[in-house]
Amino acid sequence: MMDRSFLTWPFFEPRHRELADSLDAWCDGNLPVDHADVDAACRNLVSMLGNGGWLEHSGGEALDIRSLALIRETLARHDGLADFAFAMQGLGMGAVTLFGSPEQREWLTRTRDGAAIAGFALTEPDAGSDVARTAATARRDGNDWVLNGEKTYISNGGIADIYTIVVRTGDAPGAKGLSAFLMPADTTGVETLARIETIAPHPLAHLRLTDVRLPASALIGEPGAGFRIAMTVLDHFRPTVGAAALGFARRALIEARARVTARHRFGAPLADLQMVQSHIADMALKIDAAALLVYRAAWAKDQGAARITREAAMAKLYATEAAQEVIDAAVQLHGGDGVRVGSTVESLYREVRALRIYEGASDVQKLIIARSVLGSAT
CATH class of the missing domain: 1.20.140.10 (Butyryl-CoA Dehydrogenase, subunit A, domain 3)
Structure with missing residues (x-):
């Protein structure tokens, strides 16, 4: 039996304790899932979490970090892949939740109800912790942006429906030249170059972008605000x-x-x-x-x-x-x-x-x- 006394700490409000209790009961009845096919398991988990209403906490008008933390702690205790599935819905669409336009935020309805899977494309072969080294680019072509480059270790890579991606758009050096875009996975030129196997199997992939054309409305926030x-x-x-x-x-x-x-x-x-x-x-x-x-x-x-x-x-x-x-x-x-x-x-x-x-x-x-x-x- 787990010690639940931490829920009485003053960090939490009654709604947080109710959330933790409700989710724990849901997990007891639904987790763990079969991990034999990781992609299928993640798709199933996103659907289950959406149907259960838990993805409502992953992005909306605001993010309640205590709720996010309690959900991740509870899911991880029951099934690590369930935690992964929940976390990526939030992280993948976090930029839209915090900075997205009304048009971009329409995607949140789909990611919160489990109808669409989200990914966050930041890391590159030569730019991990040092995001300022990002080399993938986006150049203006009329009203569009054209993206080229590679991203790696991308969670939900290969199964995501929508990615938030950070690329270089300007002549400014380092972090000042980066911008963020919302990129549907089925856009022409988006290629899953390779799947990446890890010690704890998750959907991870190396992506290649070849003349990926996105409309101006795909830009999240302002040019140069990506970092x-x-x-x-x-x-x-x-x-x-x-x-x-x-x-x-x-x-x-x-x-x-x-x-x-x-x-x-x-x-x-x-x-x-x-x-x-x-x-x-x-x-x-x-x-x-x-x-x-x-x-x-x-x-x-x-x-x-x-x-x-x-x-x-x-x-x-x-x-x-x-x-x-x-x-x-x-x-x-x-x-x-x-x-x-x-x-x-x-x-x-x-x-x-x-x-x-x-x-x-x-x-x-x-x-x-x-x-x-x-x-x-x-």
């Missing part, structure tokens, strides 16, 4: 990556607790051994510390903070690193069963690793935090 738009979207969603890690960690502790109380060695439950108790204590401590950082960041944004760059970086960094350690401890406490393919803790071990890389690797988060501290001290 600011992308960073604002990540500012909103980065704490929720920590929340997903928190969900994985909570599930690992549930599994570890069940294991050490049921498993007997040396004439007593494993839980009676002091070394085992030490592991359990460390796991619980890291989970609570991660939860405090995650929900502090989410609460701060919901209270109207213009930027939560530092708080989001701390939440994402600590929660993902701590979850890796908690899950590793759970694997250790399971002994040989912990590395058996298909066991819950083995699956968690594979699922959590990518979270320390995507949406800003851990080392990048440290740089963000350090610059914030050093900048405030001068």
Whole structure:
């Protein structure tokens, strides 16, 4: 049984507690799904989440970050692929939710009800954490924009119906020359060059754009605002990556607790051994510390903070690193069963690793935090 006392913390309102309880009940009846065909599973999950009303929280008139975080934590605890499916609907359309025109926002109806799958095309072969190195371009041709270049490690790549894509539009150097566009996946010239297999299977792809023609109305915001738009979207969603890690960690502790109380060695439950108790204590401590950082960041944004760059970086960094350690401890406490393919803790071990890389690797988060501290001290 999971400790739910954190829901009484002052970060939350009654509606958040009701949301967490309702979603947990829904997950008990619907998750996990069969992952044998990952693409089919993701399509099914988006449809299920849309029918259940949960995607209403992924984009609308405003984003409630505490709700997003609670949903991601709960879904991750039940099924990592369900968390992925939910998160990408929000991240993929985050720029439209925050900056989109009325015409662009019509897509939100389809992504919120599960009728369309969203993707966020930011990363390139030579531009990951350093977005300013983006090389894909868009040039004006009459009333249209013509896009060329490549994007890689694109979540929902190959199955998405709509992408938010960031490319270079101007002569300004670095980040100042980037713009964001809304690009339907069936646009002529959009090609899935290769699917990318990872240790925890998700729909990921390398995309190539060849003379992709988009109307002027596809531009999100103003020309040259792409970097600011992308960073604002990540500012909103980065704490929720920590929340997903928190969900994985909570599930690992549930599994570890069940294991050490049921498993007997040396004439007593494993839980009676002091070394085992030490592991359990460390796991619980890291989970609570991660939860405090995650929900502090989410609460701060919901209270109207213009930027939560530092708080989001701390939440994402600590929660993902701590979850890796908690899950590793759970694997250790399971002994040989912990590395058996298909066991819950083995699956968690594979699922959590990518979270320390995507949406800003851990080392990048440290740089963000350090610059914030050093900048405030001068």
